[in-house]
Amino acid sequence: MEDSKLPLSLRSNLLDLFSQIEREFENLYIENLELRREIESLNERLTGDGQAVEGGDPTKGALKTKASHSTSQLSQKLKTTYKASTSKIVSSFKATTGSRALCQLLKEYVGHRDGIWDLSVTRTQPVVLGTASADHSALLWSIETGKCLLRYAGHAGSVNSIKFHPTEQMALTASGDQTAHIWRYMVQLPAPQPPPDVSAPCDEDQDSSDREEGEVDGEGPCEVPTVRVATATLKSHQGVVIAADWLVGGRQVVTASWDRAANLYEVETSELVHTLTGHDQELTHCCTHPTQRLVVTSSRDTTFRLWDFRDPSIHSVNVFQGHTDTVTSAVFTVGDNVVSGSDDRTVKVWDLKNMRSPIATIRTDSAVNRISVSANQKIIALPHDNRQVRLFDMSGVRLARLPRSNRMGHRRMVCCTAWNEENQSCNLFTCGFDRQAIGWNINIPALLQEK
Incomplete structure (x- = not known):
């Protein structure tokens, strides 16, 4: 052609x-x-x-x-x-x-009793999936079998985010109870099972006879080990703690709250080190750089801010003003980029060396929730309010849309995406208000990524 x-x-x-x-x-x-x-x-x-x-x-x-x-x-x-x-x-x-990407649904993780706000994958062995839910719990899952391995029930409110320590078997969760918890876990993986043959090309014609927007069937997780007490409780916020993340090295954590502030804590002592103020409205998300002491915080005030902790005596801040509605998330890439998503239905790619204007803008037809960027291929996964998940490259070219039909996909708003490129099979996870998380295999032909 x-x-x-x-x-x-x-x-x-x-x-x-x-x-x-x-x-x-x-x-x-x-x-x-x-x-x-x-x-x-x-x-x-x-x-x-x-x-x-x-x-x-x-x-x-x-x-x-x-x-x-x-x-x-x-x-x-x-x-x-x-x-x-x-x-x-x-x-x-x-x-x-030019060519169609293949998106294969590998596993559905069903067991939460309310919507799932966030999910992430452990960075240590054994590799498991973690989900944070409005049902006041966080669950750990076997990626291969879809079996629930452990339940954390220490929070008294919605669990809004979950992140894993870079080297130890510890999890960090943020909650509507105005606290963040650090807790330890031990899990044993069950024997793997062959995945179901449920696949479809991305961007397939969507079947309008989709399943009703009800909840996923299931009675919740079977009896699994439950952790009820945190190793450390971080409680300096005066409002909902909407997100939290580990700084590089895992010795400090940052939390973001509806009280319009972000807090930096020492993990070992639970001591509050810094309170980061400046946002005019509630925070929605926070993210740390994978290799440097950098933090970005997102807010309903239509901005996100970059905080620099590389020099202990200087905590410089840069304000990114490119969106017209709530910034729902901003995340670092492995290089010198930040990618931000917003309720204004756009995603913007920024260069940390030149922050005056975005280097790429992706326009969509629905509000964008917590995005993620793959480390290897630098593919942005966009979860939408309209139940769709779309994939773009860093220059703003759409690569694929995950299939949604009466056989697969989310039934309600998709809240978050997370890549897992260490696993060649199940390399993308999504979660939403339909109470389920889904594991996908995404295969993007090289032709689609060429500029």
Whole structure:
């Protein structure tokens, strides 16, 4: 296939227009299905169990048949039009990207009794998945089998984030009870099981007969070992602690709170070292650099701030002002970049050496929650309010969309993504308000990543 001769900016505009058209068709089709359900519900109420109401109008049965027939015809017509139109649009889009990425759903981690806010993967052996939930608990999971291994139940409020120590078997959790906890764990992995054959290409046509937006089936985790007491409790905040992370080396941690401040603590003594103030509204997230003593904090005030602790006597701050709504997260890459996501439906890539303006801007159709960037391939995983998860490269080119159909994917808002590139099989995790976490295998052909 010959390369397109259209300018890159024009191609980008065309793709945006195609996406808008696709969304309009999808919304129209979904609205029609809802109307049809309402009509059928009303007809059932009029006629009871399919029989005419005693003493009622004998034409109601005919009206029901006519209404059902009419809505059926309308539904079929719209469905046919929708499928034909979106197939053409999606085909046109795929032709510009060259090759289809493969996204395979490997495992679903079901057991929480409320939405999952955050998840991360241990950096030490044994490698396990950790999830933080509004049900006041954090759970550790076997990645291969999906079995729950351990439950942390020390918090008195929603557990809003979970991060693992870089070298020891310790976890750091932040909570709505205005504290952050450090706790130790010991787990034994069960024997692995073969993964189910549930795969689909990214950007597949989305099936509008998706499962209802209800909760995931399941009675919660079976009886598992439970940790109820923290090794250390960090409690200097006056509001919800929304996130926490370990500084490089694991001797200090940073916490972010709705009291508009971030706190720096010594792990060994639980002593408060610094209070980082400056944000005008509640903090939403914090993240530390993987190799340097740098911290970024995100806020509802539409900014995120960079704090530098490399020199003990200087705690310089830089303010990034590029978003128009809440900054939901900002994360470091392995290099000199920070990637920020926002409720303004954009993701921006920044260069730490030139922070005046972003070097790339990704525009989407839904608010963006806690993003993650793969260390090796530098792929940004975007979790959305609209239940989608999209993958982009650092220059802002869309690589893939994780499949969502009646067979797989999240049923409610996706809250967080986390990469696990040490595992060649299950290398991306997502979690959301449907009470489940999902492990994916993402295979991006090199062709899609070439500039």
